[in-house]
Every structure is written in structure tokens, then in C-alpha cells.
Amino acid sequence: MGSILFQNVDKVFGPASSGVKALDNINLEIAEKEFVAIVGPSGCGKTTCLRMVAGFEAPSAGLISVSGKKVTEPGPDRAVVFQQFALFPWKTVRENIELGLRNKNLPAGERNTLVESALKLMNLETHADAFPHQLSGGMQQRVAIARAYVLDPDVLLMDEPFGALDAQTRVVMQEELVRLARVNPRTVLFITHAVEEAVYLADRVAIMTRRPGRIKEILDVRSIRQAENWDRFQKIEDVMDLESFVHLRTHIWKSLREEKGSQSI
Amino acid sequence: MIGRRGWIGLGTVAALIALWFLLTTVTGIVSGARFPSPAEFWLSLRQIWGRGYAGGQLISHALHSLKLVAMGFAVAIATGIPLGLWMGWNRKAEAAINPVFLVIRPIPPLAWIPLAILWLGLGDSAKILVIWFSAFVPSVINTFAGVRNIDRPMIEAARMLGTPRWRMVREVIAPAASPLIFTGLRLSLQASWTTLVAAELVGALVGVGFVLNMAQQDLYPGMILVGMVTVGLLGWATTVLLGMVERRALSWNMAARD
Structure with missing residues (x-):
């Protein structure tokens, strides 16, 4: 229970022939109780990935399944936390x-x-x-x-959940989420454009290209976190000072910067 | 009870009454044949209040008009809000109904009066029908717009929570659309009074509009003014009542606006 699978997923907005291709051949497997963050330049389709798992949108091609069941509509087995709260x-x-x-x-x-x-x-x-x-x-x-x-829920889908919060509140919520993940581990798909947030929270970070979005690279943060024992620190700033953290963060930054650099103006 | 704004409003009313007295009684610039003086107004009021006029006392005319507005308005919102919700929620329903609406909407509600009287005579049902025609449209349109303006994440959140259809309408769609629904209701109420008085002017045997019609035929300016003031006060009172209901229903929204 609680795995997420993207299999050769394409998403085209508008008519199939003349529409805009938002996502191109996404393949991603998220294991049970794994926390995966997707980062990418804005407009790369990362939120669309989440919305398709939630069942708000359907893939144009390919398959998305949760706990081995094809996603066809929204449901309480896939709980969503929205950027604008939506209370x-x-x-x-x-x-x-x-x-x-x-x-x-x-x-x-x-x-x-x-x-x-x-x-x-x-x-x-x-x-x-x-x-x-x-x-x-x-x-x-x-x-x-x-x-x-x-x-x-089987899986928790978080769409830039801290994007609308001020910097201090954001840090508190990030620490809170880590605490929560220890008390009550879940399968989480987390969308963000904040690189540090992704590295701090996730077991793996998937980096996407600009549109049409493809998964460019997937980084294993968990093995580094465990090897370097990040969890001995309570506070996010202490973790962010570690050389292993900085190294990962810089790697992702460079990867994203390449995407921005290749953007035609 | 009465705030600063209330006192300013009362001051304006007092000033207008003083001006009225000045023009009609003190200076005589406006003759009594065109516009009644306060004294004539008072006499007319006492006449219709006590002995009655046009077949009844003021109270019975006013209550009759009030009853018709209440009934027509109630029927209009009982049909208009559900239709607006349905059109807002269901694209097919909107596609089917909207064209009909676009044709019917430009017909002034008053233009229905002859047909309504032809169908139902001079009795109450013709008036209720006409009020329904006029009050229905603003209810539908604003409810529809209210549903269309709901933030999409709110609806997605409700769907994600597995909210069944009927609860979705009652607990999510309707409350989310309610600020605009109430805007529609205020317009509907206004339209109800307008059409009722017009319908009573054209053909009725009782009611405030009928008083106005009789007073016009009797060349009786004092009574005309009594009828007009009565309509104004009734309209004001029902609007205040609706405002109280609105404030209570939208307390979550009012507080958010502060």
C-alpha cells in the first residue's frame, strides 16, 4: 500500500494535434513510505505531475497508479495539501x-x-x-x-505547501514536517521550487527539465543523509551548514541553472 | 443603537421634510394641486389609516402587497437559486438553458404583466407570477456567477476529501457562492417591489399600487404621496430584513473583509 508509479506519462494541454506538450515520458516510481520531491523551473509541469496523481487531471498517454491501482478520479486515499491551503x-x-x-x-x-x-x-x-x-x-x-x-491516506501529495508562507514560518513548517515524517511516515510526493527544502525533506529529489518537462536526474538524498547522520540535528540551519548538504544543494542548483540558461528569450 | 452615520442620515431626512414644508406651505412656490403639503399628507394618511381608502385601510393594503412580494420572492429564490447552482455546476445544463435565458432576459418584467393578467385575471396569482418572472432572473444569474467564481482548489479539496454530490452542493458550492447569491437576492427583492407596484397599478382590487391608481383617478395628490411613502418604507424594511439574514449567513465572510 502506498506506492506511486508513473509509467511513460505524457501530458498535452489543448487538442492532441496542436496542443502544448507539458510533460514528456515521465517515469518515476515512489516506494511505500518514501518521500520524493520534484524540483524544476517554473512551468516545467511538476505541479501537473502531482495533479495527475491526485486525479484532477488525466495523462494524455501512459499510466499513473497508486498502490497498484490506476488513478481515475480524486479520492481520500490520495490526500492533497494545496499551496493556497484551500480550506x-x-x-x-x-x-x-x-x-x-x-x-x-x-x-x-x-x-x-x-x-x-x-x-x-x-x-x-x-x-x-x-x-x-x-x-x-x-x-x-x-x-x-x-x-x-x-x-x-495511502499517499500525501503536497503542492508547494509552504510557498505562500513567510520565510520564518516556512522553516518552522519544514521542521514540523520532518518531525511528522518520523512520527507517522507516509508516502509523500512533494512539489517545490525551493532546492534547500527539497534536499532537507526528501529521500530522493527528482530534477525536471523545462517544458516539455522530463525527469533529468534523480538524486538519492537518503543514503547521504544516513551516511552523514543529518538527523542528529534538530534545526534546519545546522543541517544546511553540512558539507554534504551544501554539495547536494549546489549540484541541484547547477542542474536547474542549466535549464534556465537554455531558455530562449 | 443609532451610530454616527445613522444620525447624519436622519439629519438629511429632517432637512428634506423642512424643505418640503418650506416650498409647499410657507412660501407656496409648489401648489397643492401638484404636490401635497405636509398637512395634506397627514390628513390623507389619517383618512386611509382610519376610515380607509380604495376599499380598505392602509394596513390591509400594505399587508396584501407585502404578502404578494413575499410569496413571489420566495418562489423566485426557491427556483432561481437551484437553477443557478445547477447551471454553474453542470456545463451541459448551462449550454442548454443559457440561450433561452439570453432571449427571455431582455424582456422587461413589466412586459409580462398583460400576459399574466390575461392568463390569471386581476387576482393574486397573476401578481405572484409577474414577481416571479422579475425576481427569478437576478437570482439565477448571480447564483450562476457565484458558482463560476469559486476558487478551483476549494472544489478540488472537497473532491479529494471524497465529498458526495449532495453534500458538495450544500456544504461547499452553495456557501462558496453565497456572497454573490445574496447580491442576487437583493436585486431580486428590489425587482419584486418594482413589478408588484406596477402590476397593481395596471390591474388590482387591493394593494398599495391600487391605492396609487385610485388616488390618481381621484386627483388626490395627498393620497398618492401616502402610497409612495408606503412603498418606500415597505421596500426599505424588507431590504433591512434581508441584510440581517445576509450578515448572519455570511458572518465568516464579513469578518474576513474587515
Whole structure:
């Protein structure tokens, strides 16, 4: 349970003959409980990859499957965390988190237990009855993450989840996500354009080319993280100072810069 | 209770009444045959309030008009909001219905009055039908626009959460569209009063529009003004009521705007 597979996936926007090719022959396998980040220049189609796993869009060719099942429509087995949070502003924090459980027809008692533990997991207990607009951006994204986690999904799809947050909040959320991944490991597909974020969070980082997006390179961060024992540090800045981290980051930067350099103006 | 803005508003009303008194009574620049003086207005008001005019007291005329507006408005929103939601949500429904709408929409609601009277006579049902015609359109159009303006991620989030269709409409689509739905309702309410008074002017046996019509035939400016003020107050009161409902329903949105 919880693997993601891209098999020869193409995506064309518009009519098949004259449309814009956004993705070209994407092949990627994400193992159960593995955290994979996709980085790439803007407009390379990385978000489209995630949206196809979520079932919001269909591939033009090829196959996408999750836990061995072909993706045909959105569903709570593939929880999405959106860049713009996408909370329901007329529902309280608790009601936002509870909706997915109600849709699963769980009895009220069971729902309550799960919502409480999700609130606790994301440090939201004191805000359970607040409305989203009463919360800061970081808090709102915590709600969105809680709403995703509470579903107990096979895979977690995060589309630049910290892109709309200020720098400090962003760092807190990144550390939080690492903590979460240890407490409650998940299969995660994480889209970002922030290289350091990708290296800090992911087990593997896939680098994409500019449009039409192809996977250019996949870096194994986990083996380096384990070899260099990054996890002995609590704080992101300490990890970011390590030579092994800097080396990886620079490698990805150069790879992305090549993509930007080849862009015709 | 009354804030600073309220006092300024009351001041304007008081100034207008003073001006009215000045023009009609003190200076006599405007003659009583064209526009009634405050005294004549007061006498007319006392007449229709007590003895009655045009077959009834003011209260019964006003309540009758209010009842028709309430019924026509209720029917209009009960049909208009669901149709707007459906058209916004379902592209096929929109493709099927929109062309019909584009043709019917430019017909002024008042142009339906002759047909409605021909079909249903001078009774209540003809008026309710006409109010429905006029109030229906703004409800549908604004509800439709409200649904179309919903942020896509919000709907995607609901789909991702496995929200079943009916709950999607009730708990996601309708609340997300509700700010524009209420805009439509305000326009619908306005249209309801406009058409009702017009319909009563053309053919009725009771109601504020009928009072206006009779007063015109009797060359009775004081009573005409009483009828007009009554319509104004009724329209104002129902708008305030709708505003209270709106503020309550959209409390999450109002707070977000501050």
C-alpha cells in the first residue's frame, strides 16, 4: 500500500494535434513510505505531475497508479495539501478536518477521536473552533495538513505547501514536517521550487527539465543523509551548514541553472 | 443603537421634510394641486389609516402587497437559486438553458404583466407570477456567477476529501457562492417591489399600487404621496430584513473583509 508509479506519462494541454506538450515520458516510481520531491523551473509541469496523481487531471498517454491501482478520479486515499491551503472558510478548523471523515461515514465518536488526535498532532488544539480567516497562514496550512493526515491516506501529495508562507514560518513548517515524517511516515510526493527544502525533506529529489518537462536526474538524498547522520540535528540551519548538504544543494542548483540558461528569450 | 452615520442620515431626512414644508406651505412656490403639503399628507394618511381608502385601510393594503412580494420572492429564490447552482455546476445544463435565458432576459418584467393578467385575471396569482418572472432572473444569474467564481482548489479539496454530490452542493458550492447569491437576492427583492407596484397599478382590487391608481383617478395628490411613502418604507424594511439574514449567513465572510 502506498506506492506511486508513473509509467511513460505524457501530458498535452489543448487538442492532441496542436496542443502544448507539458510533460514528456515521465517515469518515476515512489516506494511505500518514501518521500520524493520534484524540483524544476517554473512551468516545467511538476505541479501537473502531482495533479495527475491526485486525479484532477488525466495523462494524455501512459499510466499513473497508486498502490497498484490506476488513478481515475480524486479520492481520500490520495490526500492533497494545496499551496493556497484551500480550506473552507465557512467551516471551523474542526469542521474542516472532520469533513473527510464524515464523507467516509465514520460514526461520530470515532470521528471525534481522530479529529482530536489530528489537532494534537499539528498543535491546533486551542484553535479547534476558530474560523480559517482568524488564523495566520502557517496555522491555516497546519489545518490543511491535519485535514490530509486525518484521512490516513495511502499517499500525501503536497503542492508547494509552504510557498505562500513567510520565510520564518516556512522553516518552522519544514521542521514540523520532518518531525511528522518520523512520527507517522507516509508516502509523500512533494512539489517545490525551493532546492534547500527539497534536499532537507526528501529521500530522493527528482530534477525536471523545462517544458516539455522530463525527469533529468534523480538524486538519492537518503543514503547521504544516513551516511552523514543529518538527523542528529534538530534545526534546519545546522543541517544546511553540512558539507554534504551544501554539495547536494549546489549540484541541484547547477542542474536547474542549466535549464534556465537554455531558455530562449 | 443609532451610530454616527445613522444620525447624519436622519439629519438629511429632517432637512428634506423642512424643505418640503418650506416650498409647499410657507412660501407656496409648489401648489397643492401638484404636490401635497405636509398637512395634506397627514390628513390623507389619517383618512386611509382610519376610515380607509380604495376599499380598505392602509394596513390591509400594505399587508396584501407585502404578502404578494413575499410569496413571489420566495418562489423566485426557491427556483432561481437551484437553477443557478445547477447551471454553474453542470456545463451541459448551462449550454442548454443559457440561450433561452439570453432571449427571455431582455424582456422587461413589466412586459409580462398583460400576459399574466390575461392568463390569471386581476387576482393574486397573476401578481405572484409577474414577481416571479422579475425576481427569478437576478437570482439565477448571480447564483450562476457565484458558482463560476469559486476558487478551483476549494472544489478540488472537497473532491479529494471524497465529498458526495449532495453534500458538495450544500456544504461547499452553495456557501462558496453565497456572497454573490445574496447580491442576487437583493436585486431580486428590489425587482419584486418594482413589478408588484406596477402590476397593481395596471390591474388590482387591493394593494398599495391600487391605492396609487385610485388616488390618481381621484386627483388626490395627498393620497398618492401616502402610497409612495408606503412603498418606500415597505421596500426599505424588507431590504433591512434581508441584510440581517445576509450578515448572519455570511458572518465568516464579513469578518474576513474587515
